[in-house]
Amino acid sequence: MGDWIVNEGPKWLFLLLWYAINIGLWIGIFFKYENGIVYYYTNVLTGPSLGVARASAACLNFNCMLILLPVCRNLVSYLRGSCGFCRRSIRRQLxxxxxxxxxxxxxxxxHTALHVGAHFFNFDGFMKAYYSEEESLASRLSSLPTSEGGTWLNPIRGVDGSVPFGLGLVEICFTKVAGWTGAIITIVLIILVTSSTETIRRSYFEVFWFTHHLFIVFFACLLFHGIEGIVRSxxxxxxxxxxxxxxxxxxxxQECPEPQFAGSSPTTWIWLLIPMILYGIERCxxxxxxxxKVTITKVIKHPSSVIELQLQKKGFNMLPGQYVFIQCPKISRLEWHPFTLTSAPEEETFSVHIRLVGDWTQALSKVCKADEIEFQVASKMPSLGIDGPFGTSSTDIFRYSVGVCVAAGIGATPFASVLKSIWYKYNNPNDDLKLQKVYFYWICPDTNAFEWFADLLQHLEQQMLELGNRxxxxxxxxxxxxxxANQARNIYLHEGDDADVVTGLQQKTHYGRPQWDQIFPGIADAHPGTNIGVFFCGPKSLSTVLHKKCNEYSTIKQDGTRFHYNKENF
Structure with a gap:
């Protein structure tokens, strides 16, 4: 078995730190409310559920502070660029x-489930204390007169004692700011999570995209949730x-004056202020x-329902393997979709290859007149919005002496940019190229998928042959x-030809799936004691397999090979 620490160590170290902060914060706040003298009387009414509610609220504030930061694409991209001298293991976490x-x-x-559940128990205690006819400390605390100094403790006040318990609870919950904002927060959270499932995102992306913007309602209610200071000390x-x-x-x-109470000041805004400012800058x-202005200079229709857009934008600078978000106002002014750049930074224009698999991409193909044979002038093309470019793992391939690129179907797009840039750098004598060897594995479901990418591979193959470094x-x-059957017969008859009958390349096509348990040991034996970057773009199922193989065939021994796994994420 390999050393999983090569790929998993930094990730788990970061996650353990995050878990530790959550656990430490929860325990600290729980015992603050459970054992704090200022909450002694509040605990008489509620019991330990008060500490659970407040501990979960603190963890909610902490995690709601974090949740916006990973989706600040420009911030993450900036950190990635600023972390140019960081260790590869740190950069991969971004x-x-x-x-x-x-x-x-x-x-x-x-924590929302814990917070909501605990507050049900809290209000159950408040209600029982308020309606209790027995003489007890809880009833004494609930009957404290409301004064200018804020003597009262039980938030259930002014409700007619003849009102049934169930209706009284609903009435209290939805007449208090904490009650109705909490209900909205919970409902919005349920919508956000359920609409983010893999099935919804892939089959109904617009549903996911529009419902996800309910986060604005979520954060607005969160800011006002504790403004009344119902929990008093x-x-x-x-x-x-x-x-x-x-x-x-x-x-x-008497020897003891009446206890005085005051509500806690809301603190959520302190946690959320900086992330909300950063996210506001991101949206600006x-x-x-x-x-x-973005100019569409050329539209090319490729086989397998793929179109290529060649674009120009003033001041646009990119790195190999980066991606952009594209918006077409003629289709929707709100929707932005990610696409990998397939051009190299050294080229005059930048390009994207788009597979037509959904309503938005089909509409884009139509407005760009991809089916029309006649050349379309730029002035007749639709206007586009481009957000980016943003860094991905593929840009790190130049930090390794050996790179392994694995693509499935249209997942070859980021490697088109990388391979083009490698060729440009290889031909530039002033460019100190660390990368000495590239292994490229492309898994395709049908023969049509080769056509749009085969020209690039043929060009690279010919250039490397001329340079004497095949x-x-x-x-x-x-x-x-x-x-x-006919194609299989044709493939068999041309087996002895110099060029592959399917792709036209000198390298013959393999039929079936790669045998990774043979491929990884072969690469490891060819490059002992080397850090090898493995880069993948494709489906999750294959990603899981490759990730496991990188762990299995890596070793931290000095003369051992270490496979560093990197996956494209959008």
Missing amino acids: DKNISFHKAVAYMVCL QTNTDEHNPYECHDKDWGPD IRLVRSFQ NFLDYNIFLTRGWD
Whole structure:
């Protein structure tokens, strides 16, 4: 077995720190309310559920502070660029921003459930104390007169005692700011989470996109949720020690004066202020970019329902493998969709290859007149908004001496940019290229998928041959299905030809799926004691397999090979 610490160590160290902060914050706040003298009388009414509610509220504030940061694309991209001299293991964590965003969302759900459940018990205690006809400390605390100094403790006040318990609870909950904002927060959170499932995002992206903007309602209600200060603490423990006075008479002429209480000041805004400012700046940057002019210089229709847009934008600077978000106002002024750049930074224009698989991409193909044979002048093309470019893991391939690129279908798009840039750098004598060897594995479901990418590979193959370094790029193409009996017969008859009958490349196409348990040991044996960057773009199922293989065949021994796994994330 390999050393999982190569790929998993930094991730788990970061997650353990995050878990530790959550656990430490929860325990600290719980015991603050459970054992604090100023909350002694409040606990008489509620019991331990008060500490659970407040501890969960503190963790909610902490995680709601974090949840906006991973989706600040410009901030993450800036940190990635500023972290140019950081260790590769640290930079790779920035590529997991969406995964961390999801993890924080699940943590928010957990603490919301604890917070809401605890408050049901709290209000149950408040209601029982308020309606109790027995003489007890809880009933004494509930019957304290409301004074200018804020003597009262039980928030259930002014409700007619004849009102049934169930209706009284509903009435209290929805006449208090904390009640109705809490209900809205919970409902919005349920909508946000359910609309973010894999099925909804892939099949109904617009539903996911529009409902996710309910986060504005979520944060607005969160800011006002604690404004009334329903949870109150005692302010005169020096004069009225609850441990000594709870069973004595209270009053001006008594040994113990009446206890005085005050509501807690809301603190949520302190947690959220900086993230909301950063996210506001993020949205302003996106807004400004949406109005910057983008020119469509060329539209090319490729096989397998793929179109290529060649674009120009003043001041646009990119790195290999980066991606952009594209908006087409003619289709929707609100929707932005991510696409990988397939051009190299050295080219005059930048391009994207788009697979037509949804309503938005189909509409984009139509407004760009991709089906029309005649050349379309730029003035007749629709206006586009471009947000980006943003950094991805592929840009780090130049930090390794050996790179392994694995693509599935249209997942080859980021590697088109990388391979083009490699060729430009290789031909530039002033460019100190650290990368000495590239392995490229492309898994395709049918023969049509080769056509748009094969020209690039043929060009690179020819150039490397002319430069006398045909071993620099080792590419392997796997066709998993899509051939019939006639095609199989044709492939067999041309097996002895110099060029592959399917792709036209010198490297012959493999039929079936890659045998990773043979590929990884072979690369490890060829490059002992080397840090190898493995870069993948494609479906989650294959990503899981590659991730496991990188862990399995890595070793931290000095003469061992270490496979560093990197996955494209949008």
